[in-house]
Amino acid sequence: MKIFLDFDDVLFDTYRFKQKLWAIFMSCGFSRKETEKAAEDISSECFKEKGKIYSPLGHIRNLKKIRNFDDRNLKKEIDGFLAKLSGFVFADCRKFLESFPKNDLYLISYGHGNFQRKKIRGSGLFKYFKKIIIIDGNKVRKVAETAKKEGFLGQKKIILIDDRPENLKKPREIKKQVITLWLRRPEGRYSNSSCFYRGWEARNLKEALEIIKREKMK
Numbered sequence: 001m002k003i004f005l006d007f008d009d010v011l012f013d014t015y016r017f018k019q020k021l022w023a024i025f026m027s028c029g030f031s032r033k034e035t036e037k038a039a040e041d042i043s044s045e046c047f048k049e050k051g052k053i054y055s056p057l058g059h060i061r062n063l064k065k066i067r068n069f070d071d072r073n074l075k076k077e078i079d080g081f082l083a084k085l086s087g088f089v090f091a092d093c094r095k096f097l098e099s100f101p102k103n104d105l106y107l108i109s110y111g112h113g114n115f116q117r118k119k120i121r122g123s124g125l126f127k128y129f130k131k132i133i134i135i136d137g138n139k140v141r142k143v144a145e146t147a148k149k150e151g152f153l154g155q156k157k158i159i160l161i162d163d164r165p166e167n168l169k170k171p172r173e174i175k176k177q178v179i180t181l182w183l184r185r186p187e188g189r190y191s192n193s194s195c196f197y198r199g200w201e202a203r204n205l206k207e208a209l210e211i212i213k214r215e216k217m218k
C-alpha cells in the first residue's frame, strides 16, 4: 500500500500559518486590508498567467505597488519564521505518519516550489516521506505518473488523501488505480462542501488511519 498525502490543511494548519504570516507583513506598517488585497491579487493574476502562485516574494512585490519600502528586514523575518513551523503541524499527524514505512509515504502538494519546500522543511515532516512532489496541475494524474515511474502502478493499492474536493477528481484512464480519501477536518476550508470524488471520508487522520487499517485487513 502506498499513501500520497496533501500538505496544506491535511498535515499543516494553513489557516493559522497564514494569520501569523500576515501579521509579519502588517508589522511593516501595512493594514490587514492591504495585506489581504496584495495576497489576493496574486491569486487573480494566477488565472491570467500560468505559473503565478502565492509566494511571500510575490506578496512583497504587490505590497510595494501600494507603498515602496525597504524589505530587507522583512525578508529576514519571513525566512526565520519559515524555518520553525512545527507548531502548525496538526496533532494527529505524527502518529499517522509513524504507522507506515517511509518507503510507502509520498507528499504531494500544490504550490510555489521554493516556498512550499521551505514550509515543508520548516514543519519538520520532510523526514517521513520517500518523496516530496510539488505540482501545479492535476493531482491524481501526477499520483499515477509517479506510481508508474516508481514501478508500483497496478501492483499496489494507492491512496490519495486531500482536503480539497476537486483534487480528488480522477481522470478517466486511471479511475481504478487510485483510491481517494477526503479529509474533511471540521475546521477545514472545505468542510461545508460536498465531495463527489471521494472513495472514503474521514474527519481527521486518526479516523483515516482506522479506515486504512480496516481496509488492509480485508
Ligand SMILES: [Mg+2]
Binding pocket: 006, 007, 008, 009, 010, 162, 163, 164
Ligand atoms: Mg490541502
